[in-house]
Amino acid sequence: MMVPGVLPLRAEGLGFSAGGVEIIRGIDLTLRAGGPTMVIGPNGAGKSVLLRLLHGLLRPTAGRVAWALPEEVARKRQAMVFQRPVMLRRSVLANAEYPLKLAGLDPARAVAALERVGLSALAGRPARKLSGGEQQRLALARAWAMGPEVLFLDEPTASLDPAATRQVEAIVCAIAAQGTKVVMTTHDLGQARRLAEEVVLVVAGRVNTAGRAPDFFERPPSGEAAAFLRGDLLW
Numbered sequence: 001m002m003v004p005g006v007l008p009l010r011a012e013g014l015g016f017s018a019g020g021v022e023i024i025r026g027i028d029l030t031l032r033a034g035g036p037t038m039v040i041g042p043n044g045a046g047k048s049v050l051l052r053l054l055h056g057l058l059r060p061t062a063g064r065v066a067w068a069l070p071e072e073v074a075r076k077r078q079a080m081v082f083q084r085p086v087m088l089r090r091s092v093l094a095n096a097e098y099p100l101k102l103a104g105l106d107p108a109r110a111v112a113a114l115e116r117v118g119l120s121a122l123a124g125r126p127a128r129k130l131s132g133g134e135q136q137r138l139a140l141a142r143a144w145a146m147g148p149e150v151l152f153l154d155e156p157t158a159s160l161d162p163a164a165t166r167q168v169e170a171i172v173c174a175i176a177a178q179g180t181k182v183v184m185t186t187h188d189l190g191q192a193r194r195l196a197e198e199v200v201l202v203v204a205g206r207v208n209t210a211g212r213a214p215d216f217f218e219r220p221p222s223g224e225a226a227a228f229l230r231g232d233l234l235w
């Protein structure tokens with residue numbers, strides 16, 4: 001019997017205001033199972049806020065986020081990794097084991113996850129002493145070990161050099177290939193081209209276009225999309 005999944009995830013009239021400012025408004029979006037969805041757009045467009053709303057870290061001030069399963073069930077089957085991951089003052093392995101233990105899952109999954117991201121040799125090191133790229137790989141392993149159906153990644157390579165960026169991209173591809181739906185923001189159009197199956201362009205707090213990546217890049221579906229690809233869209 002097929003176990004019902006948490007997808008599709010729907011945003012319906014989704015809005016978020018803070019301090020009297022509408023940061024996100026009127027977002028209708030459906031995220032389905034499949035390859036990575038890359039959320040792109042100018043600085044300050046609201047990409048991070050959108051991800052936080054979808055993940056449940058922020059509460060919408062308008063509209064709603066609806067999973068295919070009840071929210072309390074769906075919440076446990078999705079995870080998020082941030083640009084600057086928070087590491088516990090413990091070893092690499094202990095960091096990867098921590099959420100598994102909290103969730104009552106087998107901590108041995110952490111060992112396998114570290115292996116998959118190439119960090120086995122550093123398992124005993126203090127996590128906070130790792131390089132930025134290594135910490136990001138650890139954050140991905142920690143999330144991946146939980147076996148999420150959906151993984152939100154908020155600019156996971158923003159402060160990494162090209163080599164560390166490629167390592168993270170390879171891990172993202174592996175996570176997606178194992179069936180986890182990846183929803184990721186990026187500033188890097190090259191990265192969006194490399195990873196995206198679907199592109200969501202956010203401009204000024206709204207979804208400007210959402211659709212298949214090849215179509216987006218080959219025939220930009222809106223004036224804003226064309227301008228963004230040319231590097232002309234600043235807001």
Ligand SMILES: Nc1ncnc2c1ncn2[C@@H]1O[C@H](COP(=O)(O)OP(=O)(O)OP(=O)(O)O)[C@@H](O)[C@H]1O
Nearest residue numbers: 018019023041042043044045046047048049050187
């Ligand atoms: N909790 C909050 N309260 C008030 N304002 C916020 C909050 N979170 C974000 N903002 C503001 O909302 C706007 C959108 O922020 P967000 O981080 O989502 O943009 P972004 O598209 O991810 O930008 P960037 O590409 O620069 O990371 C920004 O002007 C930001 O300062």
